Amino acid sequence: MPETYAAANAPGALPLVGHAWPLLHRPIPFLSSLPQYGDLVEIRLGRVRAHVPCHPQLLRRVLSDDRTYDKGGPLFTRLRDLVGNGLGSCPHRDHRRQRRLLQPAFHRTRIETYTHVMTDEALRLSTTWQPGQIIDAFPAMFGLALRTVTRTLFSSRVGEDDVAHLQRSFETALAGLFRRIFVPAPLQRLPLPANRRYARALTDLHGSVDHLIADYLSTGENAAAGHHHQDRQDLLSTLIAARDDDTALSDGELHDQVLTMLLGGAETVAAALTWALYALTRNPRVAHDLHDEVDTVLAGRPPTHRDLPHLPRTHRMISETLRLYPPAWLFTRITTRPLNLAGRYLPSGTTLVISPPALHHNPALYPRATDFCPDRWADGERPGLPPRGEFTGFGAGARRCLGDTYALAEAALTLATLTQRWRMEHAPGTDIRPAPLSAVHRPRRLLLHLTPRTPAP
Numbered sequence: 001m002p003e004t005y006a007a008a009n010a011p012g013a014l015p016l017v018g019h020a021w022p023l024l025h026r027p028i029p030f031l032s033s034l035p036q037y038g039d040l041v042e043i044r045l046g047r048v049r050a051h052v053p054c055h056p057q058l059l060r061r062v063l064s065d066d067r068t069y070d071k072g073g074p075l076f077t078r079l080r081d082l083v084g085n086g087l088g089s090c091p092h093r094d095h096r097r098q099r100r101l102l103q104p105a106f107h108r109t110r111i112e113t114y115t116h117v118m119t120d121e122a123l124r125l126s127t128t129w130q131p132g133q134i135i136d137a138f139p140a141m142f143g144l145a146l147r148t149v150t151r152t153l154f155s156s157r158v159g160e161d162d163v164a165h166l167q168r169s170f171e172t173a174l175a176g177l178f179r180r181i182f183v184p185a186p187l188q189r190l191p192l193p194a195n196r197r198y199a200r201a202l203t204d205l206h207g208s209v210d211h212l213i214a215d216y217l218s219t220g221e222n223a224a225a226g227h228h229h230q231d232r233q234d235l236l237s238t239l240i241a242a243r244d245d246d247t248a249l250s251d252g253e254l255h256d257q258v259l260t261m262l263l264g265g266a267e268t269v270a271a272a273l274t275w276a277l278y279a280l281t282r283n284p285r286v287a288h289d290l291h292d293e294v295d296t297v298l299a300g301r302p303p304t305h306r307d308l309p310h311l312p313r314t315h316r317m318i319s320e321t322l323r324l325y326p327p328a329w330l331f332t333r334i335t336t337r338p339l340n341l342a343g344r345y346l347p348s349g350t351t352l353v354i355s356p357p358a359l360h361h362n363p364a365l366y367p368r369a370t371d372f373c374p375d376r377w378a379d380g381e382r383p384g385l386p387p388r389g390e391f392t393g394f395g396a397g398a399r400r401c402l403g404d405t406y407a408l409a410e411a412a413l414t415l416a417t418l419t420q421r422w423r424m425e426h427a428p429g430t431d432i433r434p435a436p437l438s439a440v441h442r443p444r445r446l447l448l449h450l451t452p453r454t455p456a457p
């Protein structure tokens with residue numbers, strides 16, 4: 001690859017805080033503005049200098065060499081408080097073995113099994129809604145996604161109280177975690193209320209996960225069979241079976257993987273669904289096309305995995321949502337050796353910031369980049385998945401999202417189930433500015449007014 005890339009510094013860094021202000025207050029416009037300065041743009045997170053690859057090929061290079069550009073940097077250092085050495089946060093040296101052990105749980109045939117849960121949970125939610133009701137979309141979608149991931153993880157319904165408890169602990173822990181990227185270390189150790197809340201949320205989450213695993217091990221076929229590799233067709237049984245063989249996962253690793261799945265599989269999906277619902281309220285034509293497809297293909301019955309190939313507009317709608325509103329808006333890497341990138345010398349231990357909006361909103365890559373237009377995906381190479389290349393909503397290379405197919409199936413089935421029954425308009429009080437200090441990109445508050453589309457049965 002020719003070294004014709006240009007490196008630059010983003011303007012406007014302040015002493016001490018660097019670009020923390022725009023990153024906290026208008027993160028998406030700030031990150032989307034970077035490609036105009038160069039292909040590799042230096043920003044400052046507090047005192048830490050970080051480099052943002054803005055050229056798609058440069059970004060590919062970084063993401064496809066996970067030995068040189070390893071997991072690390074401010075985000076993953078903090079994430080390890082939460083998910084320890086799980087698949088998403090572990091360094092390269094532990095990664096391949098873990099990925100091999102977890103991969104079977106995401107096999108296509110397994111995802112088919114999970115789709116029943118996905119539709120079932122969406123239907124359940126839909127039937128609790130009342131005509132004329134106003135719902136707060138993100139908490140509703142977060143609850144839905146968390147119930148879905150716990151049911152597919154543990155193959156049984158986790159109690160509503162446990163889910164609500166998990167949801168609260170996650171919210172507090174994630175807000176605290178993200179603030180910690182920007183707040184200097186000494187302040188984080190003071191016994192301030194926010195620090196205590198964060199510490200308590202972490203203890204809580206770890207306790208809840210231990211409790212869920214212990215429950216799982218002591219019930220059903222696992223206990224009856226007297227050993228652990230009875231396959232219940234869920235995520236956890238795959239992890240436990242992996243624990244029983246030669247390259248076993250330890251108890252601590254099992255714990256970390258469960259938290260990784262809860263963390264990776266709930267907030268991201270919830271944010272994607274919330275933005276998709278928002279986009280529908282803003283784009284009546286898109287909503288009309290979607291309703292039309294859902295009515296024609298499903299004719300009033302709940303969707304199954306067999307319907308997925310027949311819902312192309314639903315998939316395009318989701319692809320476009322993930323492009324324009326990528327839930328994973330910022331993740332980091334750290335260099336493991338000194339190197340030159342785009343003509344810049346980067347010493348070992350340099351932070352790189354990967355930001356999908358920097359690519360997804362670039363008009364040179366996506367014509368009319370700020371418009372929501374699902375039809376741009378009409379000629380996608382892979383049905384149901386956005387084309388490779390510029391799209392980085394799920395990352396790329398060996399560390400690409402393990403749950404991508406899972407997430408796309410869940411988003412499509414949920415969207416189809418909810419829009420089959422309800423028409424939604426955004427209600428006063430909606431504030432779609434990005435939630436501050438949030439690990440995922442989501443609106444602060446999306447209130448939706450519900451009108452039934454078909455008479456209730």
Ligand code: HEM
Nearest residue numbers: 087088264265268269272328331394395399401402403407
């Ligand atoms: C729309 C929803 C989702 C989005 C936008 C998303 C995004 C991402 C991104 C960008 C990465 C790569 C991070 C990096 O390179 O540092 C990732 C990794 C990962 N995601 Fe997702 N994700 C989603 C849903 C899910 C779901 C549903 C699950 C599991 C049930 C999941 C599990 C994981 C795991 C385990 C990894 C780590 C993979 C590895 O390092 O080998 N994700 N995700």
